Amino acid sequence: MTSRVRHVTIDCADAYRLGTFWAEVLGAKVSDEDEPGDDEALVAADGITLLFVQVPEGKSAKNRVHVDLEPQDLTREEEIERLLSLGATLVSDHRRPDGLGWATLADIEGNEFCVERSKGERAAAAAGQ
Incomplete structure (x- = not known):
């Protein structure tokens, strides 16, 4: 048995706002189940699904991925x-x-x-x- 990548998850301060940015980048849309103020936002585009998750801490270093x-x-x-x-x-x-x-x-x-x-x-x- 093997695994597959279901989402690439990105921690952020504002999940819906960042999801909206990436939806524009990828020519996609934020999931209909997500709305401003939610602590998660999902963007499914051609070949990739990004999940934005709100976290309390800010970004502090260069991304490793x-x-x-x-x-x-x-x-x-x-x-x-x-x-x-x-x-x-x-x-x-x-x-x-x-x-x-x-x-x-x-x-x-x-x-x-x-x-x-x-x-x-x-x-x-x-x-x-």
């Missing part, structure tokens, strides 16, 4: 701009002039995540080699 995003309909640069407009902040920039690399952003509660190139950008780079 984070998500890497691959834009689906936008370039990496366009996706980064979209995420910044949703309230994310740029933490560190590892993009290289040759197109490789990634950008590390933080969500509205400071949780880090990365944005990589899209599948199309990777394919175009491979075809150009």
Whole structure:
């Protein structure tokens, strides 16, 4: 017997607010069973379910686990701009002039995540080699 990952759980200060942010990021929605003020919020998107759980303590160090995003309909640069407009902040920039690399952003509660190139950008780079 084996196990499967049911949720990726993220501790936070405001479960519904952070869930709403990530729902926007992923083009999903917060579960109909969740509402503002709840201590949990569930976001199910293509291939991943995020569970946001309200905890009393704040974030105190760099995440040990984070998500890497691959834009689906936008370039990496366009996706980064979209995420910044949703309230994310740029933490560190590892993009290289040759197109490789990634950008590390933080969500509205400071949780880090990365944005990589899209599948199309990777394919175009491979075809150009």
